[in-house]
Amino acid sequence: MKVTQHIAEAKETIVSFEILPPTKGKSIESIYAHLDMLMEFGPAFINVTYHRAEQLLKTRKDGSLEWVEIRKRPGTVGICAAIMNKYKVEAIPHLICGGFSKAETENALIDLDFLGIKNVLALRGDAAANEKFFTPNVHGHRYAEDLVKQIVALNQGHYMEEDIIDGAKTDFCIGVAGYPEKHCEAPNMDSDIYYLKRKLDFGADYVTTQLFYNNAHYYNYVKRCREHGINVPIMPGLKPISNKKQLTMIPRVFNVEVPSDLCNEMLKAKNEADCELIGTEWLLEQCRDLLKNKVPVLHFYTLGKPNIVYNVLKKLF
Numbered sequence: 001m002k003v004t005q006h007i008a009e010a011k012e013t014i015v016s017f018e019i020l021p022p023t024k025g026k027s028i029e030s031i032y033a034h035l036d037m038l039m040e041f042g043p044a045f046i047n048v049t050y051h052r053a054e055q056l057l058k059t060r061k062d063g064s065l066e067w068v069e070i071r072k073r074p075g076t077v078g079i080c081a082a083i084m085n086k087y088k089v090e091a092i093p094h095l096i097c098g099g100f101s102k103a104e105t106e107n108a109l110i111d112l113d114f115l116g117i118k119n120v121l122a123l124r125g126d127a128a129a130n131e132k133f134f135t136p137n138v139h140g141h142r143y144a145e146d147l148v149k150q151i152v153a154l155n156q157g158h159y160m161e162e163d164i165i166d167g168a169k170t171d172f173c174i175g176v177a178g179y180p181e182k183h184c185e186a187p188n189m190d191s192d193i194y195y196l197k198r199k200l201d202f203g204a205d206y207v208t209t210q211l212f213y214n215n216a217h218y219y220n221y222v223k224r225c226r227e228h229g230i231n232v233p234i235m236p237g238l239k240p241i242s243n244k245k246q247l248t249m250i251p252r253v254f255n256v257e258v259p260s261d262l263c264n265e266m267l268k269a270k271n272e273a274d275c276e277l278i279g280t281e282w283l284l285e286q287c288r289d290l291l292k293n294k295v296p297v298l299h300f301y302t303l304g305k306p307n308i309v310y311n312v313l314k315k316l317f
């Protein structure tokens with residue numbers, strides 16, 4: 001079922017999760033162990049992130065250096081198929097522009113369609129580890145809106161080869177990313193919301209937000225989006241915070257603030273267990289407030305921390 005249909009038919013706020021493929025060399029059992037405990041809460045869908053290849057400088061045995069291309073977390077499509085098969089729940093693969101030509105994207109979409117996947121999250125992706133700025137593949141897309149356009153074209157049966165007439169139409173429901181505290185490259189919020197609206201005008205169906213720790217950012221964002229004529233569901237993204245290192249890592253990586261109260265509490269914590277308790281309590285309060293405000297979905301970035309999300313959901317439902 002499509003995400004938008006799930007939301008339209010739900011009588012209450014629904015729950016969903018985002019997981020990362022395991023690092024190369026680890027088995028899919030680590031994903032099952034993670035999801036087994038969370039399935040109790042009946043998620044409507046599970047997102048699976050996509051991780052592009054990185055160029056790394058490796059030292060050869062003779063001491064010389066060479067660039068090697070490594071994908072640390074392959075398996076997005078396989079995990080989506082496995083999740084659908086094992087748990088009978090919708091899986092949403094993330095698709096990125098970075099590193100992909102349009103032809104490779106088209107082939108990936110055909111694979112997803114054949115697997116019966118009905119939802120995708122269309123993203124640009126970040127700059128590669130060895131780049132300062134995002135650089136598209138020479139035959140690829142520069143912005144997520146271009147990827148949205150390609151998916152919409154395929155939904156209409158338009159393939160890249162012009163001699164394919166009456167091409168089979170795919171039927172993807174398309175999600176895109178939104179940033180309650182602004183995307184790091186956007187000069188201001190109005191500009192970021194302007195480009196978000198373009199993604200929706202080109203045919204995307206809903207928005208999943210970047211994580212945030214202050215619900216006021218989410219409420220203000222939804223309000224501003226509505227003022228700009230964005231009327232699709234905007235799902236809040238929630239990530240547990242569980243250690244002191246994240247206090248500086250999260251703002252740097254995700255361009256979001258960690259509120260002073262949360263930060264001060266964490267700094268006072270004596271050990272990891274205390275940090276986890278503080279992070280759990282904060283997430284619980286965020287969720288209670290979001291539920292009170294009747295958000296369509298609570299979307300959790302579980303990121304290897306299913307216990308915290310489990311404990312929060314156990315107290316909520």
Ligand code: FAD
Pocket residue numbers: 048049050051052094095096122123124125126127142143144145177178183184185186191192193195199208209210211237
């Ligand atoms: P875009 O919508 O293309 O926007 C990128 C920037 O360009 C913004 O500043 C925007 O304002 C601006 N912009 C957009 N269109 C235009 C235009 N036409 N002209 C000028 N400026 C424009 N990354 C991964 O690699 N894998 C993942 O699985 C993944 N999952 C994510 C899930 C969620 C919910 C979120 C919020 C992010 C995720 N990311 C993932 C990170 C994401 O790829 C980065 O944040 C990336 O830098 C931006 O992606 P986007 O789709 O928002 O890009």
